Amino acid sequence: MRKLLFPLFLLLAACTFAQKEASARGEKTLMPQDGILLAGDEAPLKVGAERLEEYLPLLEGQRVAVMSNQTGMVGDIHLVDVLVNHRANVVGIFSPEHGFRGTADAGEHVSSSIDEKTGIPIWSLYGSGGGKPSARQMEEFDVLLFDLQDVGLRFYTYYASMARLMDACAEHGKQMIVLDRPNPNGFYVDGPLLDMKHKSGVGWLPIPVVHGMTLGELALMINGEKWLPEGRVCDLTVVSCENYSRQTRYELPIAPSPNLPTVQSIYLYPSTCLFEGTVMSLGRGTPFPFEAYGHPDYTGSDFSFTPRSVPGAKNPPLLNKLCHGVDLRNVPHEQIWENGFDLSYVIDAYHNLNIGNKFFTSFFEKLVGVDYIRQDIMAGKSADAIKAKWTGDVENFKKQREPYLIYDE
Secondary structure (H helix, E strand, C coil): CCCECCCHHHHHHHHHHHHHHHHHCCCCECCHHHCCEEECCCCCCECHHHCHHHHHHHHCCCEEEEEECCCCEECCEEHHHHHHHCCCEEEEEEECCCCCCCCCCCCCCCCCEECCCCCCEEEECCCCHHHCCCHHHHHCCCEEEEECCCCCECCCCHHHHHHHHHHHHHHHCCEEEEECCCCCCCCCCEEEECCHHHCECCECCCCEEECCCCHHHHHHHHHHCCCCHHHCCCEEEEECCECCCCCCEEECCCCCCCCCCEHHHHHHHHHHHHHHHECCECCCCCCCCCCEEEECCCCCCCEEECCCCECCECCCCCCCCCEEEEECCCCCHHHHHHHCCCCHHHHHHHHHHCCHHHHECCHHHHHHCCCHHHHHHHCCCCHHHHHCCCHHHHHHHHHHHHHHCCCCC
16 A cells, blocks of 8 residues: 655645545555554554653753754654753754755755744754854754654765764764654665765765665764764764664654655655656656656656646756656555665666766766766666676675664664
């Protein structure tokens, strides 16, 4: 069954748009109050934010800043509201890409503002200032509480925000507490390691495309591997999840960003995100972003869609153009998991359009993180042949990360 996930604050805008698609196919729409679903796990999973007894004592007498967004829920209450209810002294809220309420487009400038519910200042870290707090903001608090739902991909920007905040805390002598959450793609590792000459906002650390770690584990690795500038180390505490293992199939109750609205989109995201570095549409501006790909000149397909301006995708690629292509909404989860970081979709589209190097944009290398993938696709190599090139690097990375893993296999 395909489940739809929605950020709490986009329900009014998004439900009408996507529910029509789901109901037309007889599918259930998963709403936030339906809660967390776990496959094959009888013990209730507790995310770090739900383990208040572990971190509330650390906040006593401290000025607290929070880095979170719409996914930072403790049951059906937002973390910020929980802290206020427990009389924690919350002095500021940092917001990542897509903003504190998760409504901004990918890459859209997010301004600082005031949280209307609590009156607490919101300090945007996305779109200005290099993603790090100002010295003035760092003087405002003593401890930073970090709680974001990640999806486990090198090009998903939340871990980079975490690394920059760790660096700021290390520079200014502040403590940082990461409230860990499961990784929905945490049960495998795949893809090339980032060549650091391609470092960017969508590729921040020398890790594979699919790293298989939670943000808490990755924070420990950042410290342990001295990946912060000048070898700085952050004063770090990780509040781990309970009843979670690396093989848990965790389905998010709230979309982590506007264009990852379904379980299927999150599983396909490692592979279909590569279309961001091509002339193709990956379904932004439709009810199924990252679950399809197409182009006006794609041939031999009876599937088509037209990207429109919608909440979370105000100006999608190929806006208002009829695109022909491939519908991935019914690809079985097991097949997606087996194929992992799968280049076959991009290879198919490359050969179908038959426009050579014009198929790619300069953003492609930032996403894949290496030079050889574009070259090998143009040389006609298969997805499996290209994957063989990074297999050894993946195995080495698995060994490198072992000291920082919190959860059992």
